[in-house]
Amino acid sequence: MPTNPVPVASAALADPTRRRVMPGTAGPASPILTFLGAVGTVTGSCFLLEHATSRVLVDAGLYQGPGELRRRNWEPFAIDPRSLDAVVLTHAHLDHCGQLPRLVKDGFDGPIYCSAETAALAAIVLRDSAHLLEEEARYANESGWTRHRPALPLYSAQDVEQTLRHLVPVLYDERRELTTTVGVRLHPAGHILGSATLEVDIAGEVVVFSGDLGRAGHPLLEPPAPPAAATALVLESTYGNRVHPPAEPDVLAGAVRRTIGRGGTVLIPAFAVDRTELVLLELERLERAGLIPRVPIYVDSPMALEALGVYLRALHDGSPQLRGDRAAALERLGALDLHSVRDAGESQRLNAPDQPCIIVSASGMATGGRIVHHLAHQLPDSRNCVVLTGYQAPGTRGRQLQDGARHVKIHGHYVPVRAEVVDIPDFSVHADADDLVAWVASAPAPPTTVYVVHGEPDSAAALAERIEDELGICAVVPTLAERVRVD
Structure with a gap:
C-alpha cells in the first residue's frame, strides 16, 4: 500500500x-x-x-x-x-x-x-x-x-x-x-x-x-x-x-534454469507499474509447475512494491477492471520465496548476491533506478542473465542490450556485456x-x-x-x- x-x-x-x-x-x-x-x-x-x-x-x-x-x-x-x-x-x-x-x-x-x-x-x-x-x-x-x-x-x-x-x-x-x-x-x-x-x-x-x-x-x-x-x-x-508473436513460456523458464544452474543471477528490468506484477505471476506459475527451481526472488524497487499494493487493494475491492478468471492469482504470490527490498544498503548487497537468485527491479528499459547499479556490477559476469520483458525504446540501455551491444555506458564508465541477454516480448501489454x-x-x-x-x-x-x-x-x-x- x-x-x-x-x-x-x-x-x-x-x-x-x-x-x-x-x-x-x-x-x-x-x-x-x-x-x-x-x-x-x-x-x-x-x-x-x-x-x-x-x-x-x-x-x-x-x-x-x-x-x-x-x-x-x-x-x-x-x-x-x-x-x-x-x-x-x-x-x-x-x-x-x-x-x-x-x-x-x-x-x-x-x-x-x-x-x-x-x-x-x-x-x-x-x-x-x-x-x-x-x-x-x-x-x-x-x-x-x-x-x-x-x-x-x-x-x-x-x-x-x-x-x-x-x-x-x-x-x-x-x-x-x-x-x-x-x-x-x-x-x-x-x-x-x-x-x-x-x-x-x-x-x-x-x-x-x-x-x-x-x-x-x-x-x-x-x-x-x-x-x-x-x-x-x-x-x-x-x-x-x-504483431505480437505467439507466447513462448519456455523461454523464461529456460533462461532461469540455465542461469541458476551455472550459479548466476537472473536480472529482470521491469516497469514498476503492472510489469512487475506480471513477471511475478509468471514466475509463480513456472515454479508451481516445477519448470524452474525455487530460489530467492528479490523485488528491488520500492515503487514496484507500492504499486503492487495498489493492485492488491483493487483485487480486494472487487475492481471491475480485473479479470475474474485471473485476478485471484495475485494472492498466490505469497507462495514464492519473495523478498521485498526497500533499504538502499540491502539493494547494494544484491550487486554481488551470495547465492543464485532472481532480481526484479525498475526501470524496465534500464534508464534509471536500482537496476542500473545491478547491471554495472553483473553484466561483466558470464554466469548471469538479463531478461528483457517488454518494449525497449531506441537509445535506452535496454534497447542496446536487446540489439546485442558488447558494452553499455553506465555512470560515465563503459561496462562490458558478458552476461546472457534474453528478450521476451510476451510480457508487453x-x-x-x-x-x-x-x-x-x-x-x-x-x-x-x-x-x-x-x-x-x-x-x-x-x-x-x-x-x-x-x-x-x-x-x-x-x-x-x-x-x-x-x-
Whole structure:
C-alpha cells in the first residue's frame, strides 16, 4: 500500500467556471488540437485542446531514450502553464505524467483529472521519479562525470507533493465538465490499472485519445472499451508495424534454469507499474509447475512494491477492471520465496548476491533506478542473465542490450556485456497493429481523421497506411507542434 496518502484536491480547483486563461491568450473560434509531444517517438505524451476561452492539456509526459529527446524535458513549455484550465491524464506511466511537477512548478494551478487508480499510481511514480532525479544529480556532482556545474534535478520531491494536491479522481464513464465548453469521459483502456481512453467533447466536437491501449489478452485486466464516435481520434502506435508473436513460456523458464544452474543471477528490468506484477505471476506459475527451481526472488524497487499494493487493494475491492478468471492469482504470490527490498544498503548487497537468485527491479528499459547499479556490477559476469520483458525504446540501455551491444555506458564508465541477454516480448501489454486497427474499427461510427502518434516513425507510418487501406479512414502522422482543426 502507498506509504504516503495522495493529497485531496480542493473543490475550487475543479470548478469549471474558474478561468485561468492569461490576458491576451483567448483561444480560437474553432476547436484546435496541437501535438506538443509523442510525435516521431514513443515518449513525451502531450496534447493541447483549445477553443475560445478554454485550454485543456491531455497528458504531460517525460521524454525517455536518446539524449536529444531527454534534453526536451528541460526546454520551456510551448505554452504558458498558467493559461491552462485543466489537465487530463490517460494513465500513470512516466512518459504520460512525468512532466506534471514542472507544469505546476511553472505556474499551473488547475485540476488534474484522472481515474482513482491513476491518482494512486501517479503519486508513487512521481515521488519515485523525483527521488531518482535528486539522487542522480547528487551522484553526478559527487563523481564529477556531469558536464553541468552543479547538476540539478528536473524537479524536486517538494514539487511532486505540490502537484499531487491537484489530482482530481473521476469515475469511468462519468462525464466531468472541465470548462464551460469542454467535458470529458474516461473509459477503461486495459493497459495498466487505472488506464483510460478519453472522450473529450470540445464545443460539440468529440476528440478521442487512446492513451496506451492494452492487449485483449492482458493477464490481469479486462480489454479496452470501444472508442466513442468522434471527429478526431488520436491513436498510439507503439507496436503499429508489428504483431505480437505467439507466447513462448519456455523461454523464461529456460533462461532461469540455465542461469541458476551455472550459479548466476537472473536480472529482470521491469516497469514498476503492472510489469512487475506480471513477471511475478509468471514466475509463480513456472515454479508451481516445477519448470524452474525455487530460489530467492528479490523485488528491488520500492515503487514496484507500492504499486503492487495498489493492485492488491483493487483485487480486494472487487475492481471491475480485473479479470475474474485471473485476478485471484495475485494472492498466490505469497507462495514464492519473495523478498521485498526497500533499504538502499540491502539493494547494494544484491550487486554481488551470495547465492543464485532472481532480481526484479525498475526501470524496465534500464534508464534509471536500482537496476542500473545491478547491471554495472553483473553484466561483466558470464554466469548471469538479463531478461528483457517488454518494449525497449531506441537509445535506452535496454534497447542496446536487446540489439546485442558488447558494452553499455553506465555512470560515465563503459561496462562490458558478458552476461546472457534474453528478450521476451510476451510480457508487453501494448496493443499490437492488429489490435489497434480492430479497436478503431469497433467505433460506432468512423472518425473523420485518425492522428497516429506515440510511435517510432516507421511504426506510426505503417499503422496510418493500414488504417487508410483497410478502414478507408484518413490517417495522418502529425509533426511536432502541428495544429489542426477538429470541427
